[in-house]
Amino acid sequence: MADISALVDDLQTEHDELDKLLTPLSDQQWDLDTPADGWRIRDQVAHLAFFDGAMTQSITDAPAFLATLAIRRDTPDYVNVVAAPLAALPAATLLDRWRAGCTAVTDAMRHADPATRVAWYGPPMSLASACTARLMETWAHGQDIVDTLGIDRPATDRIQHVLHIGYRARAFAYRNRGLDVPTHDIRFEVTAPNGTIWTYGQSQTDVIRGPALDLALVLTQRRHPDDTDLTTQGHLADEFLALAQAYAGKPGTGRRPGQFPRARG
Template sequence: MVDPRVVFDDLRDESDELDSLVGGASVADWGRVTPAPGWSVAHQIAHLAWTDRVALLAVTDADAFAGEVEKAFAAPYAFVDEAAEEGAALPPVELLARWREGRAALQDALRAAPAGARFPWYGPPMSAVSMATARLMETWAHGQDVADVLGVTREPTARLRHVVHIGVRTRDYAFGVRGMTPPGDAFRIELTAPGPGGEVWAYGPEGAAQHVTGPALDFCRLVTQRAHRADLALTAHGPDADRWLDIAQAFAGPAGPGREPRGHGREGGA
């Protein structure tokens, strides 16, 4: 069992790292378009601020959160972009303050949540730890878009393990959201952790016929659709594993278009 405090601390640290990128950015930098079509740096931060706000509602006010779900049902393919557009229209200093305030409030609420409590979400209900893990995954992914457009190479950390965890657990979801039947057998996933030690993060039964190997960083970039599979050093062994790497997604919602290979046109996917 993972210590909830570790997950909460890692979410805080992941957010702080992204904050350090945008906190000193110029107004012009906030307006630069990231690899997600139509999304500037401001849109990326606005999206994180909005998601923190609705996550806080899920944890503290289920009735108010139900209203947010109704908005999503009314415009399933637009509500995320509309929220990001609204936030991105704010002056950067105001948007940054809103994001900082919202994520701090969410941290407090998650840490204070009763053990075993589950909260509503756009998918299945989530525990406080699951909610924090999902927020870390999104923060890392949108932070990657920001880093890419600002020309910053981020040093991968052990916090990626949380992103890997979601990526592995959402295997069947990735098939189901595309109307495909998930494979019946478990996969073996072996990923090399960041850092010089060469530690391997392993999931699933040893000796499984279907397995995936490669760097953990590349797996995270794949399941968050921040890079095309062709640009990553991931290897699938078995036809089902191979198919999964083509469609993997760690986020809820419709299947995204993903990113095109480098040098093959405009990258896609928010």
């Protein structure tokens, strides 16, 4: 069983790092457009605040969370609709709401039974996976804010969690597009920020290599593969880079080739 305490510590650190970016923003900066079409910085934070709250509810009151799933099924553009009231708040109020949600979700995870199965918008998942998912979302939406502000954010070893969930979501990425899931594995063989090599998977024929940061950006659709230093061996590795999606929901449009300079981490 994963060390939940260490995972939650990493999630809390990711929250803290994003807080440092958000705290000095002016009201005008909260309304800046981010690389995600139609999303301002305030929309990014509202999204995180809403789904942190949903995760807290699922952990602490699963029946109440399950009752909301019918609303999701009956609400077109659910992701944007549910976060809209939060996005409409004054920036200072939204920041306070997001901070409160960060504290609530990490407290819920620390006090939950590590064996808890957490209901979510797809299949139930382990508490460890739930924590990893929230970290991945915080990091990915934080990247949109970093890109908007033109700030350099050095990679940390916490992106290992992003790679972990991205590798495990490979079958989902195919099914989410109505495609058959390949029967053969692929392998990630990437250089971590600390200079070590991280590997996922067993394939000797279909391999993705390069900086771990670049792969994390592609897995979360924050960079087009062409704007990274990733290389592929084998058609399945090449195919996966075009489909990769570490987060739940509909297939995203990702980023355009040439939209960003090559990542460095």
